[in-house]
Amino acid sequence: MNNQVYPEERIVITGIGLTAPNGNNLKEFRENLLAGKSGVQKFETRYVGKVLAGICDFDALKYQKKKELRRGTRVGSISIYCCREAFNDSGIDLESIDRSRVGVYLGVTEHGNVETENEIYNISKYNYDTKYWSHHHNPRTVANNPAGEVTLNMKITGPHYTIGAACAAGNMGVIQGLQMLRLGEVDIALAGGVSESIHTFGIFASFKSEGALAEHEDPTKASRPFDKNRNGIVCSEGGGVYVLERLSDALKREAKIYGEIVGYATNSDAFDFILPEPGRQAECIRLALKKAGLNPGDINILNAHATATQLGDIQECKAIRDVFGDEETVWINNTKSFIGHTMGAAGTLELSGNLPAFEDGLVHQTLNLDELDPDCYLKNIVCGQPKQLDRVDFIMNNSFGMFGINSVLIVKRYEN
């Protein structure tokens, strides 16, 4: 093996493609976050009935033929849309590069539930005779499906796989992409997270059984992290993908640079299937700060995981208080109050919505925080309206998931 490795290379974000329940590109998404516009609406799902969800309305036919849509999965379409948009945004000409040097690394919370539920429903109409079970089921449900569909669509011949990481998956996709660039495995990483979870009734039913499914007569008020009257998660679909490159490559082609990933960390609670453990979360945050060579007070914007479950929010706030105390300069927001929980996409989407703050200095607000739960006290939660800062240098994003998987990313403003 004579692979060149780049252990010290700085890794930068040079393209962003996304679809969120309130926006199908970064500009639209950011505008709606600053305007306080929610993306949560009423939704009807098999067996469970009327629920609330964040639904994306991107044009799937922008990059796919009808046959690809029929054959593939919803999350495959989300992935293709986001990867194509990210590539277009980066300015890299797909036709002129060596596509064996591009890697696709997509985080997923789960995969295959939607397609399996659909097939069981399908054969239920044939007295459960399995000869009516589709031959498409296997390719639709292999765990690499979302990333695999991207490679077929974009004719990328480098590595592709998904990273199963519960609700930390969006950050984990980015971490994986960064590591592969430093290892010299690829020159361009399409990295992020995706989710089609609202199309499985099981996720709604399971959160409901857990007492963690949000309900509200006004869908836009249902997702209310840190609020005293929060009552659970709003499930959403979405995707967020970055083009990541080594800084030297980005500079060579004079790329637009959204920011530099200067810190990351992931660890495990080793504590409980679903209940988060603040001690390990705080460790994860400190580890990311250490890797970035930063003190807690250096962070300007902290985007919290903030799912709006009763205990989850309290646990995370304990971890944040433990690390940040009453730091005056750290401003805290969350994105789930706008779009619900986009599961595998959450990390990347939520970070994306804050990246424009490097340019405009605005910290978007937290929606629906009418009465702060005293157990969720944090020094500087931005609510009511966006907060204008003089300058934003560092943004931190927390994403945590079941089985105590914790992930933290820190992005720095890029300056020559």
Add this chain to the structure above:
Amino acid sequence: MTREDVRQAVIDILGDIAPDEDLSSIKDDLTLREQMDLDSMDFLDIVMELRKRFNVEVPESDYQELISMASCIKYLQPLLKDHQLAS
């Protein structure tokens, strides 16, 4: 089903599994693959749709009978003789 009905039934199936194709100019004597973007998964879809719509089983040894529209009609007409085309 008449010969034309069988042809229409196959066109209906192809329309669903290959929605991007223009099926109005399909020539019966040419192979379907020459005229359309069809792969092995698509042929399995044709077999599945015949099963679902008409309760017709096409064994693997007979898959070659589905190679062209003409061969489809010749093979399927006896199997579909008691069926009617759904309106």
